[in-house]
Amino acid sequence: MKKLAFYGKGGIGKSTTVSNLAVAFAERGLKVMQIGCDPKADSTLALRGGAPLTSVLDLVRAKQPFDLQDMVRIGYKDIVCVEAGGPTPGSGCAGRGIITALDKLRDYGAYETYHPDIVLYDVLGDVVCGGFSMPMRGGYADQVYILTSGENMAIHAAANIAMALENFKDRGYAKLGGFILNRRNVKNEDAKVQELSEDFKSQVIASLPHSELVTDAEELGKTVLEAFPNSDMAEAYRNLAAAVLREDAVC
């Protein structure tokens, strides 16, 4: 079982990219589980075709007995969808919530029951506190991929995440798998992201074009791979999947 976590600045395109990646893996015959680690609980929307999914923390909050099936929705191409969820906005502790949600998943035997070949953690924004580092901790992801564009803010956030990984070196955490460039078509985009990756002795494993098809697919409530399977954008996501598998085999 491969476990991969995806980090990056808020709004950079993590959920979109991870969902398309999930489909690309599934197309290759792999059993995929995608876990949204974000209080917004919107990571797997495009995989569920609008079907509702109660987040793990909403189940916990209801204080009623529940079982594994309640935490999960089987989506497009049998992808196992999970949303961690979070506390009521403006209260509680979202980071602690992620820990509780991931603990619950493990305690309920999610990994053993669904036996995924690949688990994808789609993790919110920056690593703002201990809770958001949970998916990169021992026993969770083996590799972390960081999404960024050439925008300064995105690069800054990406550098912070890479730095966190470096600081945790002696803790047996996930390793940095590489950077994924999700283009915003800003000036010197390639060079800036390349420089970032070199700063961390890593590499840019794939570049995704900025494409209207992404928003078109989003409007349809689908991934690009489902809505426009023959498009160049779909191909770009498939290439990313191939790159991730290659990377992962190397490490």
Add this chain to the structure above:
Amino acid sequence: MNTSYRIIPCYTGDVSGVCSALFELGGMVVIHDPSGCNSTYNTHDETRWYDHDSLIFISGLAEIDAVFGNDQKLIDDTVDAALNLHPKFITLVNSPIPYLNGTDFEAICRIIESRTCIPTFYIPTNGMHDYVPGAGAALAEIAKRFVSVPEGKKPGSVNLLGVTPLDFAADGSAESLRETVERAGFSVHSCWAMGDSLETLSHSGEAAVNLVVSAMGLPAAKVLRERFGTPYVAGTPLGSFSETVFASMRRATETGENQFPLLERLNQTDSGIFAIGEPITMGSVLAAMELPGTVLCPLEHCESLLNKNTLAVVGEEEAETMLKNAKVVIADPLYRPILPKGAKLIELPHEAFSGRCFRKTMKNLFTIDYDALRKEASL
């Protein structure tokens, strides 16, 4: 409000449960806490301090270190102390602040272990549970890490699992238990965890059967069952009930099946007789008194010990409701205020409930005259 406690106290917490279980094993236990009410173990919850030393520390977590998630002080202090004191193992114990902070104890253990070369492990507590899960997890970890694969089983030998002063507080209790079991022809291989060293415990895989005398011993029994196939019996050999327990031990050895003599025995609920507390000891007390009755279990992680005569009870209000038709109650004296008028209380102080309040009248469960107790209870 229905699960709050207004009148009776709550039970000893999980943190103290861990410390109590590991007290005699020569390890070093560090409670990561600011020295607040989760580290009362060092000041209140342990009576063995008077006669024994043990390496149990509080990290003295500072507010600012909690805010910044600075784990370095905990790591450095623990490494320092360990390199000076040479404990057999290091255990880190969590408390509410680092729990809510999401402090990564597994990673910290890894770092400490690599710097000290001393086995280091974490027992996941948070100060919000009772002593049974704490002590249970601690003993289970010992069973996982330190018990070596045996060359063979020694017929007639037994490990006693779940023995700490939290359930067996009277001086001499552990010795009496040992004698009781040996008198029946078994040889006691080890006692988890009073009176035996980690070295002795590490050979526990050789025992033919495990006797779980309180719920604290159940997780370790399950580990030993899984690792070495050793069957276990859940029951405390008290008074006339001892014979049943010993018969179950023999049956377990012969059949390889776990035995729950208590679940078979008690089968009358409307007698108006109740025992409150840890389900294995209190169930065995009722059985030794040869009284039909119901055990009320206010403790966690006891699900597998419950049946229609051993009921979980959560909070004071529920306890009061369940006891409203009680005629005789066997329980710690601090339960008295929630008993219905006219109910007779047979006092059996329980350290995990009332601490040292009744230390002077604490009874050795293994030497009680249960016939006399039954007469005292007679309606």
